[in-house]
Amino acid sequence: MLFGLRMLILAVITAMFVFFIILLRKQKIELRYCLVWIIGLSGIAVFCIFPHLLERLSALLGIDTPVNTLFLICIAFLACICISLTVVVSKLSDRLRKLTQNIAINEFEENNKK
Numbered sequence: 001m002l003f004g005l006r007m008l009i010l011a012v013i014t015a016m017f018v019f020f021i022i023l024l025r026k027q028k029i030e031l032r033y034c035l036v037w038i039i040g041l042s043g044i045a046v047f048c049i050f051p052h053l054l055e056r057l058s059a060l061l062g063i064d065t066p067v068n069t070l071f072l073i074c075i076a077f078l079a080c081i082c083i084s085l086t087v088v089v090s091k092l093s094d095r096l097r098k099l100t101q102n103i104a105i106n107e108f109e110e111n112n113k114k
Contacts, residue, residue: 016037
């Protein structure tokens with residue numbers, strides 16, 4: 001992997017680290033979601049710092065260019081994030097539906113008591 005590309009990727013990773021720390025300090029993101037991103041970014045940073053690991057992984061997977069392997073890892077990581085967030089949104093949607101139904105039942109019972 002070219003040195004300039006490695007430096008660019010590390011700069012983007014550093015900017016994302018700072019961004020997530022700022023979001024965490026302003027309490028715009030929960031710690032559990034922030035940790036997932038920080039762990040994923042750390043893994044990508046390891047491959048950028050030690051490109052021979054990425055080259056070995058590329059050879060093991062049969063991918064010609066290590067950069068393509070890095071992009072594959074990034075895409076897989078983002079897909080996992082999307083799936084986990086979809087699960088969270090589905091649970092919250094179900095909880096909201098149940099809460100709305102409970103409020104409607106309580107209001108109906110209050111109106112019938114009068």
